Amino acid sequence: SYVLSQPPSVAVAPGQTARIxxxxxxxxxxxxxxxxxxxxxxxxxxxxxxxxxPSGIPERFSxxxxxxxxxxxxxxxxxxxxxxxxxxxxxxxxxxxxxxTKLTVL
Amino acid sequence: xxxxxxxxxxxxxxxxxNVSCKASGYTFTxxxxxxxxxxxxxxxxxxxWINTGNGYTKYSQKFQGRVTITRDTSASTxxxxxxxxxxxxxxxxxxxxxxxVIGNDAFDIWGQGTVVTVSS
Numbered sequence: 001s002y003v004l005s006q007p008p009s010v011a012v013a014p015g016q017t018a019r020i021x022x023x024x025x026x027x028x029x030x031x032x033x034x035x036x037x038x039x040x041x042x043x044x045x046x047x048x049x050x051x052x053x054p055s056g057i058p059e060r061f062s063x064x065x066x067x068x069x070x071x072x073x074x075x076x077x078x079x080x081x082x083x084x085x086x087x088x089x090x091x092x093x094x095x096x097x098x099x100x101t102k103l104t105v106l
Numbered sequence: 107x108x109x110x111x112x113x114x115x116x117x118x119x120x121x122x123x124n125v126s127c128k129a130s131g132y133t134f135t136x137x138x139x140x141x142x143x144x145x146x147x148x149x150x151x152x153x154x155w156i157n158t159g160n161g162y163t164k165y166s167q168k169f170q171g172r173v174t175i176t177r178d179t180s181a182s183t184x185x186x187x188x189x190x191x192x193x194x195x196x197x198x199x200x201x202x203x204x205x206x207v208i209g210n211d212a213f214d215i216w217g218q219g220t221v222v223t224v225s226s
Binding site: 099 | 140142149150151152155164166167200202205210211212213214216217218219
């Protein structure tokens, strides 16, 4: 079955750029979606179809997808961005989630 | 547009649980409903989805035989039934909506989550 790999944690200082990766075999052939989840809350969609943002999501959030790695980039990180981030793809109509990455704002 | 789930449940091992997910603000039968769970401190885990228009379901192999996802179009409500509960099923259960009508897309609307606790 298809597996998505994310680093368990990423830490950045406020104002810097955070990059969260999601690795999968030939992931470029799939559409990758990203969710932000804060403690005690439901996930929120922040990027869909590799690089598109839902309305209301700041332009600081962007996505890319190439080869075997998709990346969520958060520019000018703020304290409020501290959360868990999950990538998501479909594989033969099955939903696959990555293990999640905890973003810590130092 | 929102999804509102039923309240917390406490069940004994071996029992079953039903979680409901009521949709409002959009045409219920136009968008697939997904079910995802999250054990304490763990990642998101997909359980299955239902095409709310024709009732077709797709389940994760992990839950095949134990989970049943249904919908009541007259009530704009989806249901997730999980049987033979064990302690490892203690989790928050979420429903979510596919972003586009054709399905197999991102989840743009999520329910608030339902805590299910399995304990003797």
